[in-house]
Amino acid sequence: MSVHVGEAASALPFPEAAKKMVANSQLRRNVRHATNVIRAKRDRVVAEMDDWEQLRDAGKAIKDHTLAHLDEYLIQFETACSKAGGQVHWARDADEANRIIVDLVKRYGSDEVIKVKTMTSDETRLNVALEAAGITPFETDLADLIVQLGEDKPSHIVVPALHRNRMEIREIFMKKMGLDTLGYLPEDLTAAARKYLRERFLRVKVGISGANYLIAETGSVVVVESEGNGRMCLTLPEVLISIVGVEKVIPRFEDLEVFLQLLPRSATGERMNPYNSIWTGVTPGDGPQAFHIVLLDNGRTKVLADPESRETLDCIRCGACLNACPVYRQTGGHAYGSVYAGPIGAILTPQLQSMEHSETLPYASTLCGACYEVCPVKINIPEILIHLRTKVVESGHAPLAERLAMKGAAFAMSKASRLSLAHAFARLGQWPFNDDGKLDNLPGLLAGWTEFRDLDAIPSESFREWWSKR
Amino acid sequence: MSSAREAVLASIRQAQGGPADQSIPRLYSASVDLAPAEVVEQFADRLHDYNATVHQCTVDSIPATIAGILETRQKTGLLIPTGLPSAWLPAGYNFRRDEGLSYADLDASQGVLTACDVAIALTGTIVIAHSPAQGRRALTLVPDYHLCVVRLDQLVATVPEGMRRMAALLPAPLTTISGPSATSDIEMIRIKGVHGPRTLEVILVD
Numbered sequence: 001m002s003v004h005v006g007e008a009a010s011a012l013p014f015p016e017a018a019k020k021m022v023a024n025s026q027l028r029r030n031v032r033h034a035t036n037v038i039r040a041k042r043d044r045v046v047a048e049m050d051d052w053e054q055l056r057d058a059g060k061a062i063k064d065h066t067l068a069h070l071d072e073y074l075i076q077f078e079t080a081c082s083k084a085g086g087q088v089h090w091a092r093d094a095d096e097a098n099r100i101i102v103d104l105v106k107r108y109g110s111d112e113v114i115k116v117k118t119m120t121s122d123e124t125r126l127n128v129a130l131e132a133a134g135i136t137p138f139e140t141d142l143a144d145l146i147v148q149l150g151e152d153k154p155s156h157i158v159v160p161a162l163h164r165n166r167m168e169i170r171e172i173f174m175k176k177m178g179l180d181t182l183g184y185l186p187e188d189l190t191a192a193a194r195k196y197l198r199e200r201f202l203r204v205k206v207g208i209s210g211a212n213y214l215i216a217e218t219g220s221v222v223v224v225e226s227e228g229n230g231r232m233c234l235t236l237p238e239v240l241i242s243i244v245g246v247e248k249v250i251p252r253f254e255d256l257e258v259f260l261q262l263l264p265r266s267a268t269g270e271r272m273n274p275y276n277s278i279w280t281g282v283t284p285g286d287g288p289q290a291f292h293i294v295l296l297d298n299g300r301t302k303v304l305a306d307p308e309s310r311e312t313l314d315c316i317r318c319g320a321c322l323n324a325c326p327v328y329r330q331t332g333g334h335a336y337g338s339v340y341a342g343p344i345g346a347i348l349t350p351q352l353q354s355m356e357h358s359e360t361l362p363y364a365s366t367l368c369g370a371c372y373e374v375c376p377v378k379i380n381i382p383e384i385l386i387h388l389r390t391k392v393v394e395s396g397h398a399p400l401a402e403r404l405a406m407k408g409a410a411f412a413m414s415k416a417s418r419l420s421l422a423h424a425f426a427r428l429g430q431w432p433f434n435d436d437g438k439l440d441n442l443p444g445l446l447a448g449w450t451e452f453r454d455l456d457a458i459p460s461e462s463f464r465e466w467w468s469k470r
Numbered sequence: 471m472s473s474a475r476e477a478v479l480a481s482i483r484q485a486q487g488g489p490a491d492q493s494i495p496r497l498y499s500a501s502v503d504l505a506p507a508e509v510v511e512q513f514a515d516r517l518h519d520y521n522a523t524v525h526q527c528t529v530d531s532i533p534a535t536i537a538g539i540l541e542t543r544q545k546t547g548l549l550i551p552t553g554l555p556s557a558w559l560p561a562g563y564n565f566r567r568d569e570g571l572s573y574a575d576l577d578a579s580q581g582v583l584t585a586c587d588v589a590i591a592l593t594g595t596i597v598i599a600h601s602p603a604q605g606r607r608a609l610t611l612v613p614d615y616h617l618c619v620v621r622l623d624q625l626v627a628t629v630p631e632g633m634r635r636m637a638a639l640l641p642a643p644l645t646t647i648s649g650p651s652a653t654s655d656i657e658m659i660r661i662k663g664v665h666g667p668r669t670l671e672v673i674l675v676d
Contacts, residue, residue: 058497090474090477096474142653143655166657186659194663202577226652227653231607231665246478253636253637257630271592272595272629274649276644278643280643
């Protein structure tokens with residue numbers, strides 16, 4: 001079995017990639033603008049919910065409970081979905097999933113597919129596998145279309161093209177859609193996408209989707225979306241194939257009421273997204289008359305095996321942690337080298353694939369905790385980042401200074417008297433770098449900590465010292 | 471194929487460790503304390519927020535209301551599902567029932583008129599279970615204009631209340647519609663109308 005997550009195994013280490021991204025001021029402006037807008041909308045619609053914390057608690061508990069019984073709920077889903085006319089496939093890794101899907105498309109005699117936004121298929125690099133088999137995939141989400149036509153990579157979980165502005169998008173559309181003229185207003189660009197895709201929606205015989213939720217009790221599948229491209233792909237083709245991570249199952253239909261409140265408010269700052277589609281197997285006379293679902297592992301059971309970090313699988317892919325993250329807001333998504341960017345990407349990618357391909361990702365964070373605060377299912381991302389850093393250090397792949405520092409921190413913090421002593425030495429050692437109470441340009445291998453931000457200098461008197469004098 | 475199934479399930483069982491079970495706290499609000507008139511007002515407000523046009527009328531005045539809307543929109547007719555009540559239809563317009571129309575027919579139409587199954591005030595959501603008065607999924611998707619009749623007894627206040635009614639409609643496919651299709655993919659500017667109907671109009675019937 002070989003797990004790969006997009007092209008993350010061959011991606012540049014985060015610090016190198018981030019340096020390039022930070023140098024691109026247009027990209028930083030685009031990312032900052034987009035994340036500011038979503039954050040403001042999200043904060044507004046979350047604030048109007050008196051029971052937001054109770055919803056978060058319920059969401060977290062449902063996900064944790066599901067993970068503790070994942071085998072039972074998957075089997076229950078399989079039974080209910082099959083009974084309703086769906087065909088359930090299982091895939092150990094990305095290549096196996098791609099093979100199943102390519103074979104199905106060929107079996108139904110199609111050489112093209114229309115796709116609803118699915119991060120999971122980006123993870124398996126399904127499009128590459130389809131194209132290698134002579135099958136043309138058409139991405140239909142507007143942002144995914146921009147990414148596909150621009151021969152680009154997604155940079156955000158919810159808004160994959162937020163690094164592009166209207167002028168860049170206009171140029172891509174004119175070139176790839178063969179248009180002589182095109183306005184530059186978002187309305188004009190959206191209308192061009194509608195026209196370009198409509199004929200394909202009505203013609204193509206096979207649709208491919210991901211899913212936001214699988215409901216064990218009923219065998220139903222749920223797709224949450226805004227543009228209607230999802231409904232098109234789920235409804236008009238003769239055949240529908242969905243590729244879904246095993247962690248997406250939830251026990252009961254009733255549980256959906258929690259996530260249909262948490263997800264839209266967290267993801268796009270809407271009270272409800274324009275469309276949710278819920279279907280159960282095949283409905284005679286309505287929609288695709290053949291439905292296949294591929295349940296994907298690709299490293300997820302490895303994440304499940306670590307009790308310290310298995311809550312990573314609770315993620316509902318809302319992207320709120322990206323918008324809140326001071327590091328993501330500077331670097332954008334591409335620096336993470338994975339289809340999963342931002343804080344959730346920094347913990348998910350290194351756990352899914354083997355650590356040595358993404359060992360810099362757990363360091364792509366200031367541990368400020370903003371991600372944890374906005375997470376609708378309360379994933380303690382900072383704690384998992386620290387856990388993963390420990391693993392990197394233990395594996396011997398961490399930079400030497402980092403390794404010594406981490407060991408030193410563990411040594412010092414395990415006993416209060418040592419911590420006091422360490423503080424005293426640190427105050428002595430920091431003076432050459434202390435600039436008005438901020439540390440900048442730390443030397444050598446520690447430079448990574450201060451290259452893009454200043455650390456607060458250690459005050460002349462610690463809280464412990466002040467307290468003992470009182 | 472079955473070997474993959476057994477392998478994935480075996481990895482899960484090996485990974486799970488001991489039973490980490492806990493009860494699920496459901497302390498969130500399943501309902502709100504609003505008078506019926508306030509619920510209606512909130513639903514209309516939310517629809518306005520989504521740029522959907524809202525009309526209110528009584529059962530007897532449904533045909534007149536539909537006629538007025540078609541006149542304003544300069545439409546001569548609409549597609550309708552097979553089970554839509556004939557009593558709703560005003561005379562003098564061309565209503566065509568969807569008896570196996572092609573996608574091209576749907577695409578070339580002036581729009582579609584349907585009923586709904588459930589509506590949720592707090593989120594301005596209409597739920598369609600694609601029963602005979604709502605039609606198959608493609609019927610409310612491919613046309614560019616959707617006129618939807620919502621009875622007040624179909625309206626609930628909260629998402630949990632709506633979900634309870636939706637549960638009773640399974641295994642029918644369910645579509646929830648909250649305003650016209652939209653995107654914010656370009657510079658986070660919300661554009662109303664992408665692939666689904668670009669115009670949504672609602673008649674609330676007392």
